[in-house]
Amino acid sequence: MPASSLIPAGLVDALRDARHVCVLTGAGISAESGVPTFRDAQTGLWEQYDPQDLATPDAFVRDPALIWRWYRWRRELVLRAEPNAGHLALARLESRLQRLTLVTQNVDGLHQRAGSRQVIEFHGNIFADRCFVEGCTVTVESDADVPTCPGCGGHVRPGVVWFGETIPDTALNAAFGAAAECDLFLSIGTSSLVYPAAGLAEIARDAAAIVAEINPQPTDLARSADFAIAAKAGAALPELVDSLPD
Numbered sequence: 001m002p003a004s005s006l007i008p009a010g011l012v013d014a015l016r017d018a019r020h021v022c023v024l025t026g027a028g029i030s031a032e033s034g035v036p037t038f039r040d041a042q043t044g045l046w047e048q049y050d051p052q053d054l055a056t057p058d059a060f061v062r063d064p065a066l067i068w069r070w071y072r073w074r075r076e077l078v079l080r081a082e083p084n085a086g087h088l089a090l091a092r093l094e095s096r097l098q099r100l101t102l103v104t105q106n107v108d109g110l111h112q113r114a115g116s117r118q119v120i121e122f123h124g125n126i127f128a129d130r131c132f133v134e135g136c137t138v139t140v141e142s143d144a145d146v147p148t149c150p151g152c153g154g155h156v157r158p159g160v161v162w163f164g165e166t167i168p169d170t171a172l173n174a175a176f177g178a179a180a181e182c183d184l185f186l187s188i189g190t191s192s193l194v195y196p197a198a199g200l201a202e203i204a205r206d207a208a209a210i211v212a213e214i215n216p217q218p219t220d221l222a223r224s225a226d227f228a229i230a231a232k233a234g235a236a237l238p239e240l241v242d243s244l245p246d
Contacts, residue, residue: 028189
C-alpha cells in the first residue's frame with residue numbers, strides 16, 4: 001500500500017518489518033484530548049502557584065491539603081477528556097504487531113482507556129494513591145481532605161513522580177530494555193529534553209534501531225532521527241497504521 005501524504009514509505013516499511021516497536025509519548029498527545037500540559041494547567045485559582053511548588057515531597061509535607069485540592073482538580077480535568085485518534089491508533093497498532101512497548105510520560109491513563117495493554121507509566125498515574133510513608137499503593141475509601149493509609153495511618157499522596165524523585169526502577173529498567181531491543185523507536189509528542197525519557201531514543205539509535213519523531217514542532221531529535229514528521233499524533237498515527245498492509 002502506498003504511503004500517505006504524511007507518512008514516508010520508508011517508515012511504513014520499517015514498521016511492517018519490525019519485530020519490536022518501542023513508543024515514547026509525551027504531553028503533546030494528551031494535549032490533543034484537551035488535557036492541559038503541566039504548566040498550562042495553572043488557570044483560575046491556581047494561577048498564583050508555580051506547578052513545581054505543588055509537585056514536590058516538601059510541598060506535600062508543608063501543606064498536604066493544598067496539594068490534594070490541586071490534584072483533585074487535575075483529576076477532574078483528565079476525567080473530562082477522552083482518548084483521541086492518536087491514542088486509539090496506538091492501541092490498534094499494538095494489536096497488529098508482534099510486539100509493541102508503549103512508554104508514556106503522561107499520568108492520565110488515556111492510553112489504557114484507548115485499549116493499549118503494554119503501557120509503562122514513567123511518571124505514575126494521577127488516579128493512583130500511595131502511602132507517603134511506606135510508598136505502597138493503597139485504596140482510599142474516604143473523602144477526607146488528606147486521606148490516610150489503611151495500614152500505617154500515614155498520609156496518602158497521589159501516585160505520581162514528583163520533582164526531586166526518581167523514576168521507579170521497574171519502569172526505568174523495562175523502558176531501557178525495550179529501547180535497547182527494539183527495531184523501531186517512535187517518539188511522539190514529547191520535547192525530547194527531559195531525561196531519562198529523552199535518553200530512550202539514544203539507546204535505540206545506539207542499538208541500530210530506526211528512530212522516528214512525530215511532533216508538530218520538531219525537536220532536537222528531529223535532526224538525528226531517520227524520519228521526522230511535523231504533525232500531530234492524531235493526524236499522523238492513524239495514517240501510519242492504515243498504511244500497513246492488511
